[in-house]
Each structure stands twice: as C-alpha cells, then as structure tokens.
Amino acid sequence: MKIVEIPSFFTPYGGEFCLEQSKALAALGHDVRIIANVQLSVRRSLSKYLLTSYRRREMAVDGIPVYRSDMRGMPRSARYNARRWVKIVGQMFREDVNRNGKPDIIHAHCAKWAGVAASELAREFNIPFVITEHLSSLVYKDEFGDNPTNSWQIPLLRQAYEEADMVVPVAEELVNDLEKYFGRNYRWTSISNTVDVDFFKYQPRKPLNGRPFRFCCLANYIPLKGYDVLFKAFNNFVKINPNTELHIAGRFTDSPDCQNAVKALPCAEKITVHGELDKTGVRDLLYNSDCLVLASRSEAQPLVLLEAMSTGIPVIATECTPQSLRVEGGCTIVPIDNIGRMTAAMDKVVSAANNPDGAFDGERLSAKVAALASPASVGKKLEALFQTIIDKRQA
DSSP: OOEEEESOOOOSSHHHHHHHHHHHHHHOOOEEEEEEEEEEEETTTTTHHSSSSOOEEEEEEEEEEEEEEEEEOOTTTTHHHHHHHHHHHHHHHHHHHHHHHOOOOEEEIIIIIIHHHHHHHHHTTTTOOOEEOOOHHHHHHHOOOOOOOSHHHHHHHHHHHSSEEEEESSSTTHHHHOOOHHOOOBBBOOOOOOOTTTTTOHHHHHHHHHTTTEEESSOOSSGGOOHHHHHHHHHHHHHHHSSSSEESTTTTTTSSSHHHHHSSTTGGGGEOOOSSSSSSHHHHHHHHSEEEEEOOOOOOHHHHHHHHHHHHHOOOEEESSOOOGOOOTTTEEEEEHHHHHHHHHHHHHHHHHHHHHHOOHHHHHHHHHHHOOOHHHHHHHHHHHHHHHHHHHHH
C-alpha cells in the first residue's frame, strides 16, 4: 500500500518514532513517504532559524523518502503558526500527490498539528487517516493548562480525533490520560512504538563474582524523572549493600544542579555521571549494567525500559509505567515517590542476582520484548490495521 506519514515534529526537534515506524512499514514492502514541515524556533537556535534553507526539498533519511520544509515560527504567535503550519503541510501534500500519486492512507503522528492537517487532507482527497498519539497530558498541560475549555486549539484537535478512522495511542493508558483534552468520542487501538531489538540485542553479563552490582538510570535530569527519589533510595540501599554502583546518563545529568545533588549525597563516590549519550553510548552503558531503574512521576511510553530488557537485564520502574511495558519476569513496579519501596526493590533485584538458583532469564526476557515492540512486530500490526481500514472504506 502507499502510505504518507505526517509527523508533528521532525529532526532536529524529534520525529524518531515516525521515522522508525516508517522504516518498519517500508521493510514489509510498502511505499512509504514522509512529509515533514519543521517549525524552527528562534529561541531554541538562532543560527538554525536564520541560516536554514527556505527551499522545500526531497531527501532520504535512513532510506525513507522525505519531503521537507523548514518554517520560521513567529514568536508569541501560536495561532498564526498553527494555521500556517497546517497550510504548508497541505501544499506539500498536494505537490507530493501530483508527483507520486494519491496515497491509500495518511498516518499522522500526534494530533497537534499533524492530526489536524491529516483530517483536512483526508476530507479533501477522500482517503482514510490514522493518528498515532505519542504525547502524554503533561506535554499538553504546558500549553492548555488543567482546564482546557477556553483553549482555541481543543475543538480542532478533538475534531481530528473524532474524524480519524483510528487513533493509535502508544499506550492504552493515554486514553484516560488525555480524556480532559480529547474526550473519548473516537475509535482507538493501542500499538507500541518500535524498539531496535537488533541493535539492543541480548548480551549475557559477566558473573558478579564479587564485582559491584551496577544500577543505571537513563533519563533527563528533570523533576519528572524523579532523580531526587532515586538518589535517596540508592543512598539508603548502599548502607546495606555497599558493593553497588549507580551510573546515570541523560540530558542535564552533567549540569551543575545534578552534579551538586550528587556531591551532597554520602554515597557520592558510588555514583558516576555520564551526561547525554548517543544511541551507541546508551547501549554500552546497558551492556555494562545489571539493572535499569527509573523513578519517574509520569511517562507516556518510556522505551528505555524495553531497550534495557531487550539487552537482557531487569528494570525497576514506577506505577506510571504503562501496562504494556510491564514485561513479566523483567519489570518490578513500585509506587511513585516511595523511597522505601524503591530501596526494597533494589535489594530484591540484587539478592536475586546473587542467588545461583535464581530464575531470571535475560535471553527469554529479550525475546518477549522483540515480540512486543520489534520493528517487524509493530510494522505488521500497523499493516494489518491500515489494510482493515482501507478495505472497509472500499467496501
């Protein structure tokens, strides 16, 4: 089938999920193209804002054809920027149809604003469209607040949801999470984002044999990720098991705030800060760790949990973790902001690792992740969904 993907954001401001799903569908033999209109922000990068080409251009990203435009966002002009963004995507879509023909289906990533653009184009060209939703309410809350009834954006976003042939939240918990913004008057089914299970493949860890047990945390140093809870829990845990290390990595972990928070801990010498890592650096840290721990206060779909389990190590996470990521035999869940339960979970994982008769099977855990979120698995789920929608429209 011929599929046009429309991401709400693209590199350098994200878009990895759109690209990975596009690659998964292309690997199954489908004709997949991405139409990306990237709104540049003068506040995020003045040089990109001023120097990036105005010209719309064709390119290939990881083998996927991308038709790209870079739009200068006007500061403090959200409504104007949204209307202009949707208009440009419409122009690009029509140009693409003239060159490559009408697609069988449009796949938008996030309602704001790809979903709105897709709904308008679906009506104009009489083709179905799907919205995959990646964002949690915390992202929308920053713009709409807790009471969105007076927001001019909400009616447009709700209409896109309601008109979509299917809304695909990456975790089913997003349906309840986003209800105050989008209601529930729409069709939905949940499909996970992809994990590169070939890159994050299983690798056995070295026997402990007296070496320190190594926890790691891969998350940005922001309040949402609960580093304050993790640090206190680890500090308590080291008192009962000193032969342990904690390695942290992510954006802002090398900031003065994080460095000072670590230095203030009695167990500071047990904590190593890596800063922001690339994909290879993330894998290397996972391969040199025995357990990943996240103390998050909110998550939409923390794929780092699946990446860690795909490499063959257990994870400890909080109750905000979607049910689909709670892989049996590899994921321990504790209450949010509960230092004592986090400490106890760390103790349980280390005790199991030191038990020669322990039942943990990292290779089996990795296989479970592949069945859930490998590109092949996710691609086939999307393929089946899209074909069902197209067949129903043509019936």
